[in-house]
Amino acid sequence: MTDTDAAHEADATREASVSDQVSPSGPPAPDVDEPVGVPTMFDVARRAGVSHQTVSRVLNDLTGVAASTRLRVEQAIAELNYTPSPTARAMARRRSGLIGLIQAGRPDYGPSNAALGFNEAARDAGYTVSQVSMRSLDASSLTQAVHRLALQRAEAIVLISGEREGVEVLRGIDAGVPLVAVASEDEPGMHRVSMDQYQGAVRATEHLIGLGHQEIRHVAGPADSMDAAERLRGWADAMRAHGLDPREPAEGDWLAASGYALGRELADDATVTAVFVGNDQMSIGLLHACREAGVRVPEDLSVIGFDDIPEAAYFAPPLTTMRQDFEGLGRDIMATVLDVLRDEPSAPDRTARVPELVVRASTAPRG
Amino acid sequence: MTDTDAAHEADATREASVSDQVSPSGPPAPDVDEPVGVPTMFDVARRAGVSHQTVSRVLNDLTGVAASTRLRVEQAIAELNYTPSPTARAMARRRSGLIGLIQAGRPDYGPSNAALGFNEAARDAGYTVSQVSMRSLDASSLTQAVHRLALQRAEAIVLISGEREGVEVLRGIDAGVPLVAVASEDEPGMHRVSMDQYQGAVRATEHLIGLGHQEIRHVAGPADSMDAAERLRGWADAMRAHGLDPREPAEGDWLAASGYALGRELADDATVTAVFVGNDQMSIGLLHACREAGVRVPEDLSVIGFDDIPEAAYFAPPLTTMRQDFEGLGRDIMATVLDVLRDEPSAPDRTARVPELVVRASTAPRG
DNA sequence: GAAGGCTTCGTTAGCGCTAACATCTTGGTT
DNA sequence: AACCAAGATGTTAGCGCTAACGAAGCCTTC
Structure with a gap:
């Protein structure tokens, strides 16, 4: 009326x-x-x-x-x-309202969930996300992706990919817009977000040490992964802090297959009583190798993983692992983007999420 | 270098x-x-x-x-x-060069890889993809997502989510642009793409039948999943085609936990000699339940999964399963989008990818 | 009761492109 | 030599918005 x-x-x-x-x-x-x-x-x-x-x-x-x-x-x-019309708006406002997301590499549990969290957070913040996904991690593809996004006038570009190379490539590009990457090592010249891989690894290792283990090996992720490097560092530091000798770690590629291959070797070494594996996927491979070799877990060998993928509780045996909040990480990424866009100093604790120990049946006191 | x-x-x-x-x-x-x-x-x-x-x-x-x-x-x-400037171009050309991708639900192996394939294909076709990811599947979120994308003047909207409800919701919306969804059941009024879930299930079941099994149960995915329904149908049809009785299937939610819960029940039933599980994740849960219950796989019970996730080869025991080419599916989606955009009749065989049987150690001749 | 100051609205320019048309060259024709 | 058809360019309008300014109308205020 x-x-x-x-x-x-x-x-x-x-x-x-x-x-x-x-x-x-x-x-x-x-x-x-x-x-x-x-x-x-x-x-x-x-x-x-x-x-x-x-x-x-x-x-x-x-x-x-x-x-x-x-x-x-x-x-x-x-x-x-x-x-x-968002197009006309972007035109008149001189800003696209767009954030570019580059997801490089295998769509694993972690990255996928981080991307999800990021996407939701971006939406909540009123941004649209233009996504460029690619399996390959090579410099040229990555560079192209950034240019694609820059050309779309994305207001910021986010990279989700644990590989160091990707981050390096990104750093080498002047896209004219802020770049934010998931990177657990400090990367001068760009904004980064991550979880506390180091601390997570320390805790994982200390869990094993607390169980009485001394010969604790590490199956690391690929050398090019910053997360892998941080976990390795955390493990080594924790070992030394307890007077133990961090032996040469094995290096996998995050996949179950590599965990299996490395597990076969490890299983032959009777001196080893525990192993901290870089992620859950490799853990399942390693577990399988142990089974084949007749090494009982956790009686003969304790195994702890990293990530806590939903299947980890059903491994044989159920895997003790470090749970990570990937969606939270994704939200952290967006929070950092917003900070950067507002020209605020990025909060220093954007890297503070510490993986949480989830104890299951794959670890036990040293027999 | x-x-x-x-x-x-x-x-x-x-x-x-x-x-x-x-x-x-x-x-x-x-x-x-x-x-x-x-x-x-x-x-x-x-x-x-x-x-x-x-x-x-x-x-x-x-x-x-x-x-x-x-x-x-x-x-x-x-x-x-x-x-x-893409913005100015879009403005003058009256087209955005944008395809909207809605990814609803958990970022599982299948959907994630399909999204990857789609993203790459879209890029190859000169399109930009605006992605809306969300964990929830409810109608209101989905509707909002579509409107978001429509408002961005996306030239087509793609939905990757196996749930029937999502597809139904999408169908109920007149976004003014073509909608393409991954849907293994025919959905009048919209374009769809899928793999041949039915045939895959038939083959999985026939593998078991060929091994001499007769009491073959099925652990289905959620009732709301079209893929689950198709796999169920394939299993039931295959059973009947061989004169066997498809008993009431159990229903899980794709997650390992539900496979475990259902496995506990199944393990009590000594008459069952084989089970066709809706996906690999539930399989690992079921395998674990069997282990706990002392049911040996494959000696006492043969288990076949679906998807062939990278970890399947390292389950205990390594899982026989039906491999699916999700990236290919993603490419198919984009191909269909292009057809629709060009107003060409969608090629009828966009649903022709048949899952491939990968035999491992979880199935064996009926003892 | 005229000068100021709000509030409320309208007008005019762009934003950086493309599309349609206008204009100016040429070189070949007749 | 006048003429026309291409070919090569420039001009003019938009696309659908926002931003900056301008112009009313209506209260104040002294």
């Missing part, structure tokens, strides 16, 4: 358009001046009897619009089912 | 901008008439001594440009490091 009244009050000024609406010729025919394609701001303006600028004001929630006018405009918007 | 070299080469070209960043008032001042911000078509035009339209012609590879002029323009473009 109020709307109608308001409309009548304003009639004088927009006589023409209103009578057009009422359809001079006949029954409930659709408005004659109804826009043909997608309605624009001008269509709304005409219908509400105001200037397009007033529509813009309503849309952007600016002050200086009379309540009645606002109402009228809002109604017109609703009636026409109008939505502003 | 090669990488390093490339990086160094790139150094030279970005020297200026880097120093700009570091010190705003540095000596290596850029050309006087250099555009301040991002160069536009007019900057290129001025530098090349032509009109902006000629630049546009060169950019869009139109005819009617003298070779010498073209060269001059191209040089100016290179010198200014100019790239056309």
Whole structure:
């Protein structure tokens, strides 16, 4: 009712358009001046009897619009089912409202969940994410991806990929926009986010040490992975801190197959009583190798993994591991992006999420 | 080495901008008439001594440009490091060059890899993908996602999510753009792509039957999953085709935990000699339940999974399963999108990828 | 009761492109 | 030599918004 009244009050000024609406010729025919394609701001303006600028004001929630006018405009918007064109907006505002996400490498549990968390956080912050996924990690593909995104005028570019090379490549590019990467090592010249891999590894190792183990080996991730490096460092430091000797670690590639291969070798070494494996996937491979070799876990060998993928609880035996909150990491990434975009100093504790020990059946006191 | 070299080469070209960043008032001042911000078509035009339209012609590879002029323009473009603004292009061309991808639900192995394949294919086709990921599958979130994408003027919207509800919701929305979903059941009113879940299930079941099994149970995925339904149908049909009785299937939720729970029940039933599990994750749970219950696999019970995740080969015992090419599916999705966009009838065999039997140690002849 | 100051609105320019048309060269024709 | 058709370019309008300014109208205030 109020709307109608308001409309009548304003009639004088927009006589023409209103009578057009009422359809001079006949029954409930659709408005004659109804826009043909997608309605624009001008269509709304005409219908509400105001200037397009007033529509813009309503849309952007600016002050200086009379309540009645606002109402009228809002109604017109609703009636026409109008939505502003993001393209035109980006054009006029000179910003795309877009964040580029590069996801390089295998879509593993961690990265995938981080990407999910990031995507949701970006959406919540009003940004759109333009995603470039690729299996390969080589410099040229990565460079292309960044350029693609830069060319789309992304306001920031995020890289989710644990490989050091990817981060290095990114650092070498001047995209003209802030770059944020998941990187557990400090990377001068770019913004980074990560979980506390080092601390996680320390805790994993100390869990083993606390169980009385002394010959604790490490099956590391690929040398090019920063996470792998941090975990390795954490393990070695923890060992030394307890007067133990961190022996030469084995190096896998995160996949179960490599864990299996490395496990076969380890299984032959009777001196080893525990092993800290770089991730859960390699752990399952290693567990399988032990089974084949007749090495009992945890009786003969304690095994602890990293990540806590949903299947870890059903390994044979159920895997003790370090749980990581990847979705949280994804949200942290977006938080950092926002900080950077606002030119605020990135909060220093964006790397503070510490993996949590989940004890299951694959670790036991040294027999 | 090669990488390093490339990086160094790139150094030279970005020297200026880097120093700009570091010190705003540095000596290596850029050309006087250099555009301040991002160069536009007019900057290129001025530098090349032509009109902006000629630049546009060169950019869009139109005819009617003298070779010498073209060269001059191209040089100016290179010198200014100019790239056309996609936003302005979208504005003028009235198309966004954007495909919306909705990824709903857990980022599992299948969907993640399909998304990867899709993303790469979209990029190859010159499209940008705007991704909306969300953990939840409810109608309202999904509807919002579609509107988000529609509002971005995506030229097509793709849904990767096995749940029937998602597809139904999508169908109920008139986004004004083509919708393509991964759906293994026919969905009138929308375009769909999928792998041949039915045939895959038939083959899995026949593998078991060929091994002499008769009491073959099925642990299905959630009722809301179309893939689960198709696999169930394939199993039941195969059973009947061989004169066997498809007993009431158990229903899980794709996760290892549910496979474990269901496995505990199944393990009590000594009449069962084989089970076809809806996916590999549930299989690992089921395998664990068997282990706990003292049921030997494959001696007492044969188990076959579905998907062939990379860890399947290291289950205890290594899992016989049906391998699916998810990346290929992703590419199929994009191919369908292109067909739809070109208004071509979608090739009927976009649903023809048949899962491939991978025999490992979890199935054996009926003892 | 005229000068200021709000509030509320409209007008005018762009944003960086493409599309359509206009213009100016050429060189071949008659 | 006048003429026309291409070919090669330039001009002019938009695309649908936002930003900056300008112009009313209505209260104040002295």
